[in-house]
Amino acid sequence: MSSSSATNVRDQQIAELLVGAVDLHCHSGPAVMPRILDHHDQMVAADAAGFKAVVTKDHYYLGTPHCMILHKLCPDLKVRMYSGIVLNNASGGINPHAVDHAAKLGAKIVWMPTFSAANHIAKTATEAKGFPKVAGALEAIPLSVLDANGRLTDDTLKVLDIIAAADIILASGHLGAAELHLLFEEAKRRGVRKMLVNHPTYVVGCTDEDIRQMVSIGVKMEHSITQFIEGRGKKFEPEFALHLIEVAGVENTLFGSDLGLQGALPPVEGYRTFVGHLLDLGVEAADIRTMISTNGSRMLNLS
Known part of the structure; x- marks a missing residue:
C-alpha cells in the first residue's frame, strides 16, 4: 500500500470513529475569555x-438558553448542543438557587467552582502560572465546598440534592482532590448518579490512587484533549494518556476537548488529532469509541 493510500485509510478510520462522538467539555463563545469559535460555529x-x-462550557454563565435557541434556528443540524452552569463567583458561588434554576431550564451538568475555586487560585500561583486569565477581571473570592471545620457546607449539600433529583452530571470543576473525595462520597449517598472529574491530573491534582478510589465509587475521569496535542494547552505527551486509561479503565475514562481557547486547534480538529495519536499508540478502535462516544452518551442519557 502506498503512503498516500495508507494515509487515506487512517484518515477514514479517524472520521468513522468521530461519528457519534460526545464532547462534554467545549469552550465556544461568546465569552469574556477570547475564543476562536462561537456556539454556532462549534455546532456546525x-x-x-x-x-x-x-x-459548551462557560466559566461565567449558564449556556443552556443559547443551546435552546440554536436548535430552533438550526433545525437541520442533527448534533445536540447542551450546557450547564459553573459555580463561580459570577453565579453566586456554590448557589443552590442558581443550580435549581439551571436544572429546571434543562442544564445537563453542574461544574463546581473553576476560576473561583480556592484550589485553582492557589495552583495558578505555583504550577499552573500560565493558566488563561480575563484581563481586568475582579479579584476572585476563593470558594470551597468545605467549611472551616472541613465539612461540606450546607449550600453544597443543597446543590447535591438538586443534582440528584434532576439526574444530571456533577463535575469537579477545579476543586482539589482532597475536597473531591468528600464531595463525591456524599453525593453518592444522596443519590447523585453521574459524577465526573475534569482534567484530574492538572490543577485538580489527582494521584493514581485518588483516581482509583474515586472510580471505585462510580466517578468517571474526563481528560482534556488539549493537554495531549500541540498548542497552548499542551501539558503531557500523548503516551501519558495510555497510563491514565490503564489506571481508571476504559469504561471509566472520557476525553473531552477542553478546546476553543486561542492558540490551540478547534475542538473537532483536536479530536481528529488525538484519535490519531491513540491509534498510533495501539489503542483499539472499540476502546476509543467507548471513551469518546459511549461513555459521554451515557452521562447525557442519550444511549
Missing part, C-alpha cells in the same frame, strides 16, 4: 463530523 463543525452531542 461537530454536525459535519457526525458528532452526537457537544456540551
Whole structure:
C-alpha cells in the first residue's frame, strides 16, 4: 500500500470513529475569555463530523438558553448542543438557587467552582502560572465546598440534592482532590448518579490512587484533549494518556476537548488529532469509541 493510500485509510478510520462522538467539555463563545469559535460555529463543525452531542462550557454563565435557541434556528443540524452552569463567583458561588434554576431550564451538568475555586487560585500561583486569565477581571473570592471545620457546607449539600433529583452530571470543576473525595462520597449517598472529574491530573491534582478510589465509587475521569496535542494547552505527551486509561479503565475514562481557547486547534480538529495519536499508540478502535462516544452518551442519557 502506498503512503498516500495508507494515509487515506487512517484518515477514514479517524472520521468513522468521530461519528457519534460526545464532547462534554467545549469552550465556544461568546465569552469574556477570547475564543476562536462561537456556539454556532462549534455546532456546525461537530454536525459535519457526525458528532452526537457537544456540551459548551462557560466559566461565567449558564449556556443552556443559547443551546435552546440554536436548535430552533438550526433545525437541520442533527448534533445536540447542551450546557450547564459553573459555580463561580459570577453565579453566586456554590448557589443552590442558581443550580435549581439551571436544572429546571434543562442544564445537563453542574461544574463546581473553576476560576473561583480556592484550589485553582492557589495552583495558578505555583504550577499552573500560565493558566488563561480575563484581563481586568475582579479579584476572585476563593470558594470551597468545605467549611472551616472541613465539612461540606450546607449550600453544597443543597446543590447535591438538586443534582440528584434532576439526574444530571456533577463535575469537579477545579476543586482539589482532597475536597473531591468528600464531595463525591456524599453525593453518592444522596443519590447523585453521574459524577465526573475534569482534567484530574492538572490543577485538580489527582494521584493514581485518588483516581482509583474515586472510580471505585462510580466517578468517571474526563481528560482534556488539549493537554495531549500541540498548542497552548499542551501539558503531557500523548503516551501519558495510555497510563491514565490503564489506571481508571476504559469504561471509566472520557476525553473531552477542553478546546476553543486561542492558540490551540478547534475542538473537532483536536479530536481528529488525538484519535490519531491513540491509534498510533495501539489503542483499539472499540476502546476509543467507548471513551469518546459511549461513555459521554451515557452521562447525557442519550444511549
